[in-house]
Amino acid sequence: MNNKKKRRLFGRLQRTPKEKWKKEEFTELEYEPTPVKELLTEMKDISELIIDLAYSAVLFDNFEMAEEVKFLDVRMDKLNYDIRIMAMMAARTKEDAEQLAGILQVAEAAESISNAAGDIVNLLSKEEKTGPILPKILKEAEEQLFRIKVSSKSKACNKKIDELKVESETGMRLIAIRRGDGWIYNPQSDTDIKADDWLIARGSNEGFKDLSKFLHGELEVLD
């Protein structure tokens, strides 16, 4: 069941309503037994996605992505709360407790990472609008973030990410897809790519060149 829940969170088309995170923050916490392993896997996944998402939001000056970061940040707080409860119930002996303390420490760290991501997107706040210094800095990074539009001529249209092997062929990791006025965050292997999608991806310059040629329909296959 929880796997379904994870699917609901990632890899589906959605619109993060403005200030959805606030609603999430003030909903009551309900006790829902979830295995520690699932909680921790989700926390780790979020902790990796959220950094890229936060930097992308800042780089592309995108408030919608920033809203999603805030939402994931709040979600992370909840997961952290759940995992504490579950861990405490699982402890029977001193040895259990010692091992579980390690799990909680990793969970706590994942949560700090999401807080840091939240701080990054707060740089977008309107009051202290800064010049283009952030994009200027981020464009120099080792692995960069890119935006590519999918042309209807591309062979990628209506294919699953899995089939295209985007990441293993180009080294470009897809962080998000913008489709119409919705978003797909952390696209999964069975997510389709459609014409006119905007892909947000992370990788090297070379990978970006290959992938954009393919997505613009100038290359027939990814190789």
Place this chain on the structure above:
Amino acid sequence: MKEKTVEDIVLEIKDKSELMVDLSYSSLIYDNKVIAKEVYDLEDIVDNLYKTLQRRAVENVKNKKLSVNDALTVLRLAEAGEQIADAAQEIADVELRDVELHPILKMSVRESDVVFTRVKVEPNSVLCGKTLGDIKLGSETGMYVRAMRHGERWLYGPDKKTCIDKGDIIFARGPEDGEKHLIDLATGKTSEI
């Protein structure tokens, strides 16, 4: 040597902190204390970079090279990177403790969207004697090399000029389907990159 600019330092903090997150998670997967210790060392470096940056940013504002708003933005971005570095250190700390890791910990980290791989480069592998820039491992297989072990020496966050030798152990991160390709390359099963 040219003095590092404020922008250079922020970027270094960003890249290092992301490397640390990768290394700390992989130290858990492989139950590897050497990698975990490296995260500790990197955290020291990031701390120092952050201090240098603070000084540099303030100086630049004073010399009117940087606006107050830009300086604040840069410092806040770096602060977030520093927090991420701290979090990575917390993760590495779990590995360094004298308590056996909970099996769930390894399973969860292993089972996520991104995988870490450790592979030894065999003498008959095409990777031998090539630099990372030559073979473009990242853009061809999706696997990014995050650390390497060369004899007794370790190399963290290698760059394009780093050369792979036989017997090296590569730690890389990437998608599941890239993992097999990398292993085949390193073990000499395939020479097609």
